[in-house]
Amino acid sequence: MELQIKQVISWMEKTNEKIQSNKEYLTSLDQAIGDGDHGLNMARGFQEVVNKLSSSNYTYVSDVLKDVSMTLLSKVGGASGPLYGTAFLKMSTALKGIETVDYPQFKKAVVEAVNGVKERGKANKGEKTMIDVWEPIVDFLQKQDNLEAKELESTAEKAMEATQDLKATKGRAAYLKERSIGHLDPGSVSSYYIFAALSEVLEEGA
Amino acid sequence: MELQIKQVISWMEKTNEKIQSNKEYLTSLDQAIGDGDHGLNMARGFQEVVNKLSSSNYTYVSDVLKDVSMTLLSKVGGASGPLYGTAFLKMSTALKGIETVDYPQFKKAVVEAVNGVKERGKANKGEKTMIDVWEPIVDFLQKQDNLEAKELESTAEKAMEATQDLKATKGRAAYLKERSIGHLDPGSVSSYYIFAALSEVLEEGA
Amino acid sequence: MKKIVNDPELVVEEMLQGFVAAHPNDVKQLPNTTVIARKDAPVSNKVGLVSDGGSGHEPAHAGYVGEGMLDAAVAGEVFTSPTPDQVFEAIKAVDSGQGVFLVIKNYTGDVMNFEMAKEMAEAEGIRVQQVVVNDDVAVEDSSFTTGRRGIAGTVFVHKIAGAKAAQGGSLEEVKAVADKVVANVRSIGMALTPCTVPAAGKPSFVLEDKEMELGIGIHGEPGIERKAITTADQLATELTQKVLDDMNLSSGDEVAVMINGLGATPEMELYIVNRKVSEILSDKGFKVYETFVGNYMTSLEMAGCSVTLLKVDQELKDLLEVQSKALAFRR
Amino acid sequence: MKKIVNDPELVVEEMLQGFVAAHPNDVKQLPNTTVIARKDAPVSNKVGLVSDGGSGHEPAHAGYVGEGMLDAAVAGEVFTSPTPDQVFEAIKAVDSGQGVFLVIKNYTGDVMNFEMAKEMAEAEGIRVQQVVVNDDVAVEDSSFTTGRRGIAGTVFVHKIAGAKAAQGGSLEEVKAVADKVVANVRSIGMALTPCTVPAAGKPSFVLEDKEMELGIGIHGEPGIERKAITTADQLATELTQKVLDDMNLSSGDEVAVMINGLGATPEMELYIVNRKVSEILSDKGFKVYETFVGNYMTSLEMAGCSVTLLKVDQELKDLLEVQSKALAFRR
Ligand SMILES: Nc1ncnc2c1ncn2[C@@H]1O[C@H](COP(=O)(O)OP(=O)(O)O)[C@@H](O)[C@H]1O
Ligand SMILES: Nc1ncnc2c1ncn2[C@@H]1O[C@H](COP(=O)(O)OP(=O)(O)O)[C@@H](O)[C@H]1O
Ligand SMILES: [Mg+2]
Numbered sequence A, B: 001m002e003l004q005i006k007q008v009i010s011w012m013e014k015t016n017e018k019i020q021s022n023k024e025y026l027t028s029l030d031q032a033i034g035d036g037d038h039g040l041n042m043a044r045g046f047q048e049v050v051n052k053l054s055s056s057n058y059t060y061v062s063d064v065l066k067d068v069s070m071t072l073l074s075k076v077g078g079a080s081g082p083l084y085g086t087a088f089l090k091m092s093t094a095l096k097g098i099e100t101v102d103y104p105q106f107k108k109a110v111v112e113a114v115n116g117v118k119e120r121g122k123a124n125k126g127e128k129t130m131i132d133v134w135e136p137i138v139d140f141l142q143k144q145d146n147l148e149a150k151e152l153e154s155t156a157e158k159a160m161e162a163t164q165d166l167k168a169t170k171g172r173a174a175y176l177k178e179r180s181i182g183h184l185d186p187g188s189v190s191s192y193y194i195f196a197a198l199s200e201v202l203e204e205g206a
Numbered sequence C, D: 001m002k003k004i005v006n007d008p009e010l011v012v013e014e015m016l017q018g019f020v021a022a023h024p025n026d027v028k029q030l031p032n033t034t035v036i037a038r039k040d041a042p043v044s045n046k047v048g049l050v051s052d053g054g055s056g057h058e059p060a061h062a063g064y065v066g067e068g069m070l071d072a073a074v075a076g077e078v079f080t081s082p083t084p085d086q087v088f089e090a091i092k093a094v095d096s097g098q099g100v101f102l103v104i105k106n107y108t109g110d111v112m113n114f115e116m117a118k119e120m121a122e123a124e125g126i127r128v129q130q131v132v133v134n135d136d137v138a139v140e141d142s143s144f145t146t147g148r149r150g151i152a153g154t155v156f157v158h159k160i161a162g163a164k165a166a167q168g169g170s171l172e173e174v175k176a177v178a179d180k181v182v183a184n185v186r187s188i189g190m191a192l193t194p195c196t197v198p199a200a201g202k203p204s205f206v207l208e209d210k211e212m213e214l215g216i217g218i219h220g221e222p223g224i225e226r227k228a229i230t231t232a233d234q235l236a237t238e239l240t241q242k243v244l245d246d247m248n249l250s251s252g253d254e255v256a257v258m259i260n261g262l263g264a265t266p267e268m269e270l271y272i273v274n275r276k277v278s279e280i281l282s283d284k285g286f287k288v289y290e291t292f293v294g295n296y297m298t299s300l301e302m303a304g305c306s307v308t309l310l311k312v313d314q315e316l317k318d319l320l321e322v323q324s325k326a327l328a329f330r331r
């Protein structure tokens, strides 16, 4: 795999499309076990991201990711804003100065991202948060020597679906305790869209 | 006809029964063109009236009517409280010192009552208020030399029904203007119960 | 009906008990009445101020009892004006010999019950004056009908007449300034949802999903016109225009504004309405002297709002500024 | 969804505009932010107080801006904590060199956004301290979970920390007293109806006709238990007991009480609840120092209430008494 500026922008555009068309779905997931704003938060944030990216010029992938991060940080709010903001910021830092990102570099960036999210959110795998998608992705990436786009998508999807059976111990759903079981974690679903979008970009690029 | 203390008390008891069993009906009439409390007001007031009468001893009919008046005045509130309070107070005054009320005396008392209501409410016939029952009753009484119980009831009923077609210009229903047409006036319906109860008492007494 | 109540027939009594339990240093309930009075009533050498009304309009009227506003508030049953004997008790409790001033909202029942109370008081030698508030422009003002209703504008009457009395104004002076407020205050309301009198158990009227009721009263009575819901800006424009049509304002005039919630309206929506109202007023060259936004005169859990404008001059502005320790109008 | 709004996506911005239009002498909106600050911020020689939160809790938080309480309130989208850059702007705007104190409610998002803002501020040399309010006993307090939520008790933190800062308390002193309030304040809420986030357009959950939700949060999130509606007295008893169970009160202890409406609850019902709450407290030998009844921390148009108890000592009582000119907490 190889990621260039054009592809990163396309990644964000595709993510935004998925989020816009699933805005109500995400919100309804958050209504069930949260406060019903996740779709609104993500839609507001990613719309601003594509607006920002389309009106700027970039030399490095890290600059694109930095803008993604800053835009999410300043437009999303809630729990997901700082978490996604942190994830993209960590990726940006990890990829600083690189023009074309290769697979090992990308892998490292995602690892940094997950660590950042875990640190910021003081959460771990199994607590029914977006980490339950990001961490399986890291495990998957660690096992591969080259990125299989299709498998990336299916790994994310399976991880997202697995959040249904978890009992939340972090985030707003934690207040529901047992009643959180049986519902998908909204942040895991939006994270799935992010990786599904990436998978599409990689497939196109391949 | 002849009215004695026993019969006046029975009159109030029968009125109360009718009002209690039509409490919701009266309230729904008042919801349509008023503020939805007429049934509650009347039920509260007449319940107190019968409580009061059953726990007191009387020498004169006028004393009974005075207690009715005072109880309604202090328990009903709204528009109907002072109006019914005034009506019974005027009857009481007109019948002062009389042990057995005969027809001419009764006639005079009702005339005084209507005048009192009209003065207190600054209203006249045709404005879609209880006066539209009381005034036809006066007209009917004036025409008779002895009181026909059945006819008293039917006169009151007809008068009550006729309020449906009137446009309110007094009381709360006046705010609705044309929209008040097509609805019965709640106060006229409760007034009808009062005369229907009287008619029953007179029939029993006959 | 979803309500936090015990016996629906006892809501007023229990509310009053809860009120006095909450504010025992500020108010007292006159024994065996539904009257809430200032703890220190009667205040010597001061005209006593009494207001009344059915319950269900909280914080009106007990919330306006306090130094600088009312001396007593008489609570009727829900949406039912209180009875003359109760009003009479209030009058007696606040009279310090300077006379008592009654603030009445223009409803047949309120006016009649108050008149009878006044007769009782005068029979005992207490001087009583009153003002009948009729700020609701939704209702035509004609000598052949009951006339306009009193709604949220009443709060300005409480505030300003209360301030005048607090400053030592005579009964006649208090009446004069109250009359002035009534002459200069206009309101109109609207509802998105009806409300339910606890003892009645069902809503007073029904509105469809996209309907609103314009010119609503404060007793769950239907309004003057039912129409499709519009945007906040269109609504604010229509309400403001209807109020202005009934006032005689010239460019440069100053107004006090009240955006009143009817009970279930989020404050957010009231401020969105105010955004447009204040814009309209300044576009027309009127100066907003002060704005009050919140639940001042409610209709139980009705969703909706009213807009009130009071034309102010220096006297009214000064009286608005006077300290008030009323629980629902502290300044 | 029946609401008085224009574009549901713009409710926060338009609300803030309406707020500033209503109170131009008291507050200002920092340009290009959702921050409402005291008109005279930064106040020299005073610790700056900042609170935040999603919108939809009005009068929280802008209503608590004013002398004696907050210096600034940061509004997020409806029920969404504001972003770090906005909080940072607020911090900068209120810092007079004495440092800035942040009042945060314990929600993952609020805590994270505030932490990032704090990092930004400290990078610019501004001293920042904070307190995380977690008064909601509906939620278990465990180090393995997010911990208890912050709800209406937060208002007491604003009041008391604000008073301390107004008296010239240092950043450390303000923090100390805020921590003391947090250690001594407990709340629990319940709802009869859900609420609707304007941009979402549909209610956050559904309750049947006879159902209530116990242990509700203030963001339309479901509570901890769904049960049949009871009487006001039973409800008050259950809520009070749950709060007391989590406090360590001895006979003779004094408490401040807050009966908070969630948005659509008639004040009548809140006072009926207070009637029982105050009875229970006095039966148990606790002394009610002061009671606050009204809409202090709402959830849009949710019907329901919360009960908050704050154990007070002389210091907290004195600070409660300090003058406040905040619009929604004047005293
Ligand atoms: N401590 C945490 N660590 C990681 N992810 C979290 C944490 N708390 C919440 N999340 C994620 O954030 C999502 C909720 O985001 P959102 O609804 O936008 O924020 P909020 O909960 O503040 O309303 C959850 O579904 C979960 O995936
Ligand atoms: N001015 C008036 N004169 C005579 N009757 C009146 C007048 N105003 C109202 N009423 C009567 O009172 C009835 C309403 O009584 P009620 O509902 O108890 O009082 P309120 O209107 O104060 O709620 C009306 O139906 C009407 O018959
Ligand atoms: Mg959420």
Ligand SMILES: [Mg+2]
Pocket (backbone or CB within 6 Å): B030, B034, B035, B036, B037, B038, B078
């Ligand atoms: Mg009525």
Ligand SMILES: [Mg+2]
Pocket (backbone or CB within 6 Å): B035, B037, B078, B079, C054, C079, C080, C081, C109
């Ligand atoms: Mg009535």
Ligand SMILES: [Mg+2]
Pocket (backbone or CB within 6 Å): A035, A037, A078, A079, D054, D079, D080, D081, D109, D219
């Ligand atoms: Mg949120």
